[in-house]
Amino acid sequence: MNGMKYLLLGCLAALLLAAACTAPQETGDVAIVYTKGTGPMPTLLATKQIDGYIAWQPFVEVAPVAKIGKVIAYSGALPPDARWENHPCCVLAARTDLMGRNPALVNDLGAVTILATQYITDHPDESAEIVADWLAGKGNFTYGNVTVSSVDVLNRAFPTVKFVNEPTEEWMNGQVEFIYALRELKALTGSLANSSDSESRALLFDTGPYTQAMSMIEAGSFAIPEPEDKPVGVGYLLSDHDASLFVAVKKWQYFNDTYGIALKPQDEKATRPDTVDLLVKGQKVATLKLIPGDAGPQLMQLAATDTAQFAYVGNPPAISAIDKGTPVKILMALNTEGSGVVVTTDSPATDWDSFVKWAKERSAAGKPIRMAAPGKGSIQDVMLRYALEESGLSVQEVQA
Amino acid sequence: MRRSLGLILPILLLVGWEIAAIVIDNPFILPPLETVIPVLLHPFEDILGTGSLFYNAFVSLTRVGFGFLVAVSIAVPLGIGMGWSRTIDALLDTTIQLLRPIPPLAWGPLAIAWFAIGIYSMGFIIFLGAFFPVLLNTIDGVKSVKRTWVEVAQTLGASERQVLHRVVLPGAAPTIWTGLRVGFGVAWMCVVAAEWLPGTTSGLGYLTLYAYNFGQMNIIIAGMITIGIIGIAFDLFFRSVEDRWFRWRGLER
Numbered sequence: 001m002n003g004m005k006y007l008l009l010g011c012l013a014a015l016l017l018a019a020a021c022t023a024p025q026e027t028g029d030v031a032i033v034y035t036k037g038t039g040p041m042p043t044l045l046a047t048k049q050i051d052g053y054i055a056w057q058p059f060v061e062v063a064p065v066a067k068i069g070k071v072i073a074y075s076g077a078l079p080p081d082a083r084w085e086n087h088p089c090c091v092l093a094a095r096t097d098l099m100g101r102n103p104a105l106v107n108d109l110g111a112v113t114i115l116a117t118q119y120i121t122d123h124p125d126e127s128a129e130i131v132a133d134w135l136a137g138k139g140n141f142t143y144g145n146v147t148v149s150s151v152d153v154l155n156r157a158f159p160t161v162k163f164v165n166e167p168t169e170e171w172m173n174g175q176v177e178f179i180y181a182l183r184e185l186k187a188l189t190g191s192l193a194n195s196s197d198s199e200s201r202a203l204l205f206d207t208g209p210y211t212q213a214m215s216m217i218e219a220g221s222f223a224i225p226e227p228e229d230k231p232v233g234v235g236y237l238l239s240d241h242d243a244s245l246f247v248a249v250k251k252w253q254y255f256n257d258t259y260g261i262a263l264k265p266q267d268e269k270a271t272r273p274d275t276v277d278l279l280v281k282g283q284k285v286a287t288l289k290l291i292p293g294d295a296g297p298q299l300m301q302l303a304a305t306d307t308a309q310f311a312y313v314g315n316p317p318a319i320s321a322i323d324k325g326t327p328v329k330i331l332m333a334l335n336t337e338g339s340g341v342v343v344t345t346d347s348p349a350t351d352w353d354s355f356v357k358w359a360k361e362r363s364a365a366g367k368p369i370r371m372a373a374p375g376k377g378s379i380q381d382v383m384l385r386y387a388l389e390e391s392g393l394s395v396q397e398v399q400a
Numbered sequence: 401m402r403r404s405l406g407l408i409l410p411i412l413l414l415v416g417w418e419i420a421a422i423v424i425d426n427p428f429i430l431p432p433l434e435t436v437i438p439v440l441l442h443p444f445e446d447i448l449g450t451g452s453l454f455y456n457a458f459v460s461l462t463r464v465g466f467g468f469l470v471a472v473s474i475a476v477p478l479g480i481g482m483g484w485s486r487t488i489d490a491l492l493d494t495t496i497q498l499l500r501p502i503p504p505l506a507w508g509p510l511a512i513a514w515f516a517i518g519i520y521s522m523g524f525i526i527f528l529g530a531f532f533p534v535l536l537n538t539i540d541g542v543k544s545v546k547r548t549w550v551e552v553a554q555t556l557g558a559s560e561r562q563v564l565h566r567v568v569l570p571g572a573a574p575t576i577w578t579g580l581r582v583g584f585g586v587a588w589m590c591v592v593a594a595e596w597l598p599g600t601t602s603g604l605g606y607l608t609l610y611a612y613n614f615g616q617m618n619i620i621i622a623g624m625i626t627i628g629i630i631g632i633a634f635d636l637f638f639r640s641v642e643d644r645w646f647r648w649r650g651l652e653r
């Protein structure tokens with residue numbers, strides 16, 4: 001009996017020694033689990049299958065609201081220092097054949113998006129409510145025993161997202177940085193696999209529609225598009241990052257009266273209208289089909305098959321699609337920042353530095369923490385990997 | 401009496417569920433019934449802006465009805481042909497056995513590319529689910545019509561057409577009906593796969609997926625229960641027809 005005890009103690013000591021040798025305190029491992037979206041994250045966190053996650057809003061706020069986790073960092077503040085401030089996130093992309101065939105339509109949708117973004121900046125509370133209506137009919141979310149209003153969750157989430165459209169130099173350089181990150185993940189195999197930075201930018205962007213849209217807004221008059229044979233498909237994500245589209249549709253009367261351009265839903269009572277008319281000076285000039293998607297790659301697939309001609313989508317899916325030869329260009333930003341890192345309530349971490357300390361301790365103890373990310377190569381995945389590696393932690397993918 | 405026996409287990413399951421939920425005390429693993437039942441008790445109330453349970457069930461049923469009817473209208477004639485003619489059977493059997501094991505869900509990407517977003521791509525997935533059970537049962541039903549019946553009809557001077565109409569079809573009807581029953585069941589199962597296709601905005605399958613995107617376990621479970629209840633209702637319908645019209649199959653032989 002005693003012999004057994006000593007043997008166990010000896011083993012433990014040997015293990016600790018081995019752990020100490022292979023994993024000194026300055027480094028460590030973090031395991032990453034990909035959950036194909038954000039839906040399972042609260043459940044995985046509450047059932048202790050993960051120690052934390054990185055997600056887009058409003059799923060960051062869900063954890064504190066449901067009392068299953070706490071936010072330790074919003075994406076703009078992740079290391080390296082200031083590296084992710086104003087990081088690119090969702091973008092508006094369009095098929096190049098439509099841009100060639102019907103530039104006025106592309107410019108008009110750009111203009112509506114820009115006007116809606118201005119509205120969001122001026123009326124954040126009302127806009128948060130519109131998003132809660134679009135995503136959840138202003139209904140309640142139930143997480144475990146906690147039931148919260150979707151309006152409250154969106155009100156918390158909204159201030160952490162920056163709604164901007166201008167395709168600035170800084171923003172474009174940020175996108176090129178994502179190309180580097182995606183190359184490291186071996187996610188780029190086509191035209192962007194070895195392109196120079198200037199080649200990459202030429203492949204990714206066409207900022208013409210933004211400039212055109214801005215000058216139309218300044219002039220106060222909007223171009224009449226060519227008639228299209230069938231409704232134009234507009235793919236979008238069910239995320240507050242695409243708020244400009246939701247606000248444009250729900251406040252169509254305001255935009256129509258104020259600017260003479262609007263996206264009027266055919267069924268005004270619908271929570272998530274699926275067919276909208278583009279109005280210029282009160283006249284219907286095009287019909288758009290709004291197609292919700294669960295994730296960006298799915299929307300880019302729709303763009304590749306010409307089912308959707310526009311996509312309100314995250315930048316990595318757009319970059320990957322362009323790399324694979326999908327004829328789309330990124331026209332403008334929809335938002336920057338707007339993601340965050342969450343850990344369990346009983347974690348000792350309260351900010352990024354204490355999180356890193358915790359992760360290293362757990363790694364040294366042979367139980368590396370597990371973090372969930374929505375998908376490999378997603379914005380969130382890329383930022384978490386950069387931040388972890390910057391802090392001396394290496395990433396191990398959980399295989400299953 | 402038989403009905404009430406069948407109810408014992410579901411009731412025990414519900415009681416067991418509630419007890420387990422209290423013992424586990426983690427609603428993320430097992431949500432207590434009190435979060436699920438309110439959803440079921442308000443079938444006309446909007447859920448997360450996706451419409452009511454009733455509305456989504458109606459939409460799903462329309463889609464399944466469409467896919468199922470198309471499947472039946474192709475599978476039954478084809479099955480009769482394959483059951484009746486060795487040549488047709490030899491011609492088609494390999495292809496059908498090759499396609500049959502492919503899960504309808506795997507056709508999703510092609511369905512979208514071929515039939516575009518909407519009822520046709522969803523109908524295609526449901527069609528695939530219903531098609532094979534109906535086809536195989538029809539073939540089986542036609543093949544298992546007693547040779548003696550056919551021979552008697554032929555000696556009495558019936559034409560091939562008359563034999564098919566008056567002997568083979570009625571003789572195969574019970575098995576074909578079983579095929580329809582199984583086929584509808586599989587079609588109904590496929591509605592979730594079909595409604596997970598991109599661009600969908602309604603239906604019970606979509607509602608569960610939408611709730612999943614927001615981690616709403618109680619709505620997911622309520623959706624599953626609704627799918628189960630509708631499934632059992634249709635199965636009861638198919639069975640009651642079976643009992644009423646095809647009883648002779650059990651008596652004969």
